[in-house]
Amino acid sequence: MLQLFKFKGGVKPATNKAQSLVEPVAVAPLPSHVAIPLHQSIGGTPRPIVAVGDKVLKGQKIGEADGWISAAVHASTSGTVIHVGPQVVPHPSGLTADCVVIEPDGRDEWIARNPVDYRSLAPEAVRELLREAGVVGLGGAVFPTHGKLTAAKSVPMEEMVINGAECEPYITCDDMLMRERAVDVVRGAGVFRDLLQPKRVLIGIEDNKPEAVAAMQAAVRATGENFEVIAVPTRYPAGGAKQLIRVLTGKEVPASKRSTDLGVQCFNVATAYTAWRAIAHGEPVVSRLVTLTGNVDKPRNYEVLIGTPMDELLALAAPRSDTDGILMGGPMMGFLVPNFKVPVVKATNCLIAHSDALFPPKAPEMPCIRCGECARACPHELQPFEMYWFSRAKNFGKTQEYNVFDCIECGCCSFVCPSRIPLVQYFRFAKSEIWAREKEKNAAETAKTRFEFKQFRDEREKREKAEKLAKAAAAQAAKKAAEAQAATSAPEPVAPSPLDADQAVKKASIQAAMERAKAQREAAAARNTESLTADQQHEIEAIEARRIAAFGTDETTEK
Amino acid sequence: MISAIAVMALGAILLGAALGYASIKFKVEGDPLVDKIESILPQTQCGQCGFPGCKPYAEAIAKGGAEINLCPPGGAEGVRRLADLLGREVKALDAKEKPKSVAVIDENTCIGCTLCIQACPVDAIVGAAKQLHVIIEPLCTGCELCLPPCPVECISIEPIVETVDSWKWKYPVIAITPTDTPKAA
Structure with missing residues (x-):
């Protein structure tokens, strides 16, 4: 027998689990509409890929995962999309978030489901499949499961812990899941085992669920796995990941480190179950088990479509007349939902009808002693x-x-x-x-x-502009000088060099302009003296002779 | 006697040399107080304090030339932290505190003049001449500097809406504050 360890602290509140364990799991009837929030996991918010008026089938993807740490969301029943936009979601803030609202057509018709043999797929493809099927941690944290299925490179994977402790009072959905669908849970754990390759697989269940322990042990035997099903002492919060790891392996996860750093990874039983449904049945996460309990006459566990309005669901359990609110989650960590109409999401494991008789309001806060x-x-x-x-x-x-x-x-x-x-x-x-x-x-x-x-x-930019301007000014000056030089003999203007050309181009163009001017000057000079008729020659000579006679010099600069 | 003076002098020279070396080796570049003040300022670069950016304002505060309550985006919390840092009195903000906001361009009105792009101090607007401009929301500080240059007034400042992701748990202590007596129930 495995030696168990202890975690410090913890409390033992009244479990209140027996009420909802009397009846087996029932399938909740189709609701009047389903409102499916797009953001149901840690990480990126999926993008809606349906529009108002679209006909969708059960299991059809309606939200595309955004980024690697994100998970797709799916229509939970067949019908027509009647709204895509903000709706109040079950969150302590009472704020709205984008949802896809579907009006069921009553047929609850599935898309084509493609079961796969995951052993024939690459591990990467299996992770991708889980991401596309919207498999997230159903213990409450809703972390995308595929993100946890990559073993750390530096640390060898020692243990994988399957968490069936369900320590919080009132909640019994994991208990019922293990009792009724243990084989699928074990097979799902087998998928995780094959991806992570841990040395041992430990299934931890609190010892107040002997039926679940027995069912899981039978399932492990039936599937021929070597998983160890271990009953752990009932003490809240034994189902906390770090606490359960401590109890089963003796490893204490240090502050700001993750259990994978110690070679341990932990999954909830319901997560393993949905992973198996996704792989072996081709069914994405469109429903989950929800415990209805608290101030109700018929507490029971139901298989509920994601997006079902909570008031319609709670009506199945016949809430008593003094019910004044709904607690989502357990009494220790749950919160009162903003109103009765909010939808069931992947994180909804339990709805407790709240009344002041059942949960007396707390007396005023007193100073710390x-x-x-x-x-x-x-x-x-x-x-x-x-x-x-x-x-x-x-x-x-x-x-x-x-x-x-x-x-x-x-x-x-x-x-x-x-x-x-x-x-x-x-x-x-x-x-x-x-x-x-x-x-x-x-x-x-x-x-x-x-x-x-x-x-x-x-x-x-300013500096570069100033430099450019200086260059341009220099070029301008050079050009002017060249023009002035050219103007002395040839009035024909030289081609203006472009202002913004760089220095080399400018220099070249200046050089070319100067050469052109020189050539023109020479050409002009040649034109003046060449191709003259004899009469003209004589005339020039006569003019020169007259000038010399008039000024007595050979001054030719004065004209 | 001589040897005593020599020993003391030698000691003085050595220590002096060590101090001199340290002052060069461990020289503090810039004014560390300015950096501390600047780290409190919200870096919107909006100029609402009357200085051309957060750093000039920080320098002015460090010099003692500016009040600490001139930064509206920093809010009362910013004033309190500046007062803590500088040992000054906490003062009421010299302007109305505004909620955190971002600029939004009305796509139907934008003519693509690029004037707002040039005005944005944090390069949070993308676009080209005669092309629709768009604001990169996560980078926008809501400084409102893009409003005046816009020739068609297509930019508006919208307060950031609280979402499920940005929502914060409230302070559980309920403060007892005096209220006006309700008028005619």
């Missing part, structure tokens, strides 16, 4: 109270020194705080503020270098 409970509970061994003071004082440099960016926002500190301080909110505030400042600083830096370059260029 420095009890240190938060530091004991922090699974990342941070000092939340220090980070809290500095965030509250907006001293972001210090907050960063206390490694606020290593905070995974699991909520353990807020959970244990006897003063009910919403610590995580302070850290989120500090993080986004630091990011914004970093961005501003970079923008200012760019603006400065561009401004300085423009100034430098303006100076250079």
Whole structure:
């Protein structure tokens, strides 16, 4: 038996998972419309490739991945595109983002699905296929999966961790997935294994899901894989990637490093499942399992089309009349969605009907009493109270020194705080503020270098222009001199040299002009004396003789 | 006696030489204070402070010739940071604080005169004579210097809209501020 390790801190909130585990997974009926946000993963926002009025089929690509770290999005059912534009999305900000809204035609007709044998494809082609199928991390971070499937060159890949811990209360979608579709999960993990070539594959599942552990073990045996299915102690947040890696391998991922630097990579079970569907069935990610629970009469897991409005979906679970909001995600890390109409996205693992009876409003925040409970509970061994003071004082440099960016926002500190301080909110505030400042600083830096370059260029242009003008002036002067010289004997103007020609050309043209002038002068002189008739010769001689007689000199310069 | 004076003199010469060498070797080019001030300024190069760019303004502040509250794009936050750096009093901004903005060219009106391209201090406008000009949004600082030269007034300054990506978590402390009594509920 594998020796398990421990991570520090963590809490044990009431799991509340049993309610939604009674019934098997059901397929949610077609909604009245689906609104599919284009930006459903970390990285570039996909570009819409459909227009209003287009007929689309289920699984048809509607958003083209933008950049390598990005994933395509697909129509989740067949129908007509009725809107492409901003819609409120499930995000704590309540802001809008571009969505493609499709009115289903009711047939739910698939595009041609092309299953492939991934073993016959190059690893690069498999990654490309996953990117085109919109496979992203379904554990919540929605990082494009193909981006994690390249082994680091410097570090040998030791372990691959498949995360089925699902530590957050209320959520049971991964549990049900493992119970009902374990074989596909294991096959998906097999694809990742073949791409990454790790020495071991570890599947970590919290020990409060014995059925899932048994199902996965059976699936591993059935597929003949050598994966190890390991039950890990139930303690929140055992499902955090770094925590699970710590528990299973004993490796602690240092601050500002990634697990791949230690030769470990981690994937969610649902991600493995969708990857297998994409490869072996040709089905892109158009649906996912969502737990409906909380203040409802019929909690259950449903297979839900991406883009389904949350109110229509929650109606299946018969929410009680005092439901006043929907929590997306679990009670520890989830957030209240801006309104009931927002669509289900790839990151939606659970919807909890919120009521004040179920989640009593927090009593007012009290001052920090420095009890240190938060530091004991922090699974990342941070000092939340220090980070809290500095965030509250907006001293972001210090907050960063206390490694606020290593905070995974699991909520353990807020959970244990006897003063009910919403610590995580302070850290989120500090993080986004630091990011914004970093961005501003970079923008200012760019603006400065561009401004300085423009100034430098303006100076250079001015200098070059001055030099050019000086040259032109010199050329002009030279030309004038040449003209003056030419004018002494020949009034015919020389060809003007172009003002903007460079020096060599100018010199040559000046030289040529001077030569022409000289030739003309000689020609003129020759014309005056040659081809004269004898009478003219006589006349000239007579005039000369008269002049000599008149002035008594041979002066010819006076005319 | 002589030897004592000689030793002291030798010491003085050696130390003096070391100091002299250090002052040449580790000479600080430019005024470090100007650089520090400039790093706080937002580098929009807009000239709204009355100086031809951020650096001249920084130099003027360093010399003590300029107030620290003349930079509207820097906002109250910029004034506060300058005051912290220089040990001066925080003053109210000498202008209205504006939201971060970018210039937008109306494509139907632009005649392609290139005047805005020449005016842009950060080369954020591309285009050619008699061709439509376009603003490279990520590079635009919203300085408004392209507005006056435009002969057809086709450039407008639009505030940057907050998106899901640029949205920030709010400060969780709710400040208690006195408000006017509501008029007739």
